[in-house]
Amino acid sequence: MPLPIFDPAHYDAQLADKLARFKADFAPLGLPEPQVFSSEPLHYRMRAEFRLWHHGGRVDYAMFDADNPKQPILLDDFPPAAAPIARAMPRLREALIASEELKRRIFQVEFLATLSGELMVSLVYHRKLGPEWETAARELAAALGAQIIGRSRGQKIVLERDWLLEEFELDGRRLRYQQIEGSFTQPNGEVNRKMLGWARAQAADAGGDLLELYCGNGNFTIALAPLFGRVLATELSKSSVRAALYNIEANGADNITMVRMSSEELSDAMAGGREYRRMQGVDLTGYRFSTLFVDPPRSGLDPATVALAAGFEHILYISCNPQTLRDNAEALAATHRIAAAAAFDQFPYTHHLECGLLLVRQR
């Protein structure tokens, strides 16, 4: 697939096309008119990853077109990058060119930024990193005002911390989120806030308790928790669970129980399957679940999780893949109707669209 062209002049038309496709694909399922949440046309991406291309004594940021994978496309800048990344990119390139220690055998850089203005830069090498690298990296960290991580095979050097603190306002609350290097975080910060706001609006009158699968670092969990009596949140990745526990504490959320479990295991436990040691102390029968919240990977929900979902009054489903969302909504059509829909443009200038559905059990 060729690299996208980031031209704000085409933004509205491209979003309209994606929306038309979404509506057409879901029309047979009785899709209500979706609420549409657009992105900033530039500087919307909180994560960016580039190869570094060495030539003639300098290094440049490079991307590759899958149709011509041997030919690097050198980048002066990257218009989608969030402001902290966009500001750091030219300064990092100059610092790499000026320092043999930082430049030698580096092949990749990964940026992570927050709406709160923090920045993390992971430098990835084809060589072992020693104390000289660390000294040079400390100077770089001070110059960029960033957290710097050095990586090579079997090695990870963290100068200060390997996480950022995201902070923003949502519906009158100030929310705080630890985001750990290498763990999942939503790529488009402002659109993520809009997703959280939409999810809260859909859940406002649900009452009862919430079961959440695929909760990541607690992005939705923390935002939704005050609307429910109790919340049981589950996630597979160890580092995301660590961040979620931090975030529960940092936000003073006292009604959330967090368990590291795959959706398949949780569905099995809920269906009365085998006993899980990680569920010790969690009395599943004590919950009064009104709502299931899911935000799965692109593959969507597995059959056991679809079967679990069918027993819920409300299913709030955020998806980065309309195809698997459609398959899952179709599988639930016998028990649930689509009561509300939303389109979130997390990925401008690509054909990808993030979608939200509220499914409500048919009477």
Ligand SMILES: C[S@@+](CC[C@H](N)C(=O)[O-])C[C@H]1O[C@@H](n2cnc3c(N)ncnc32)[C@H](O)[C@@H]1O
């Ligand atoms: C699209 S992300 C959403 C994370 C979170 N809701 C957020 O907004 O940041 C999907 C999450 O599902 C987790 N995951 C992937 N496969 C899983 C599985 N089989 N069971 C449970 N969690 C899984 C990933 O680690 C990731 O955190």
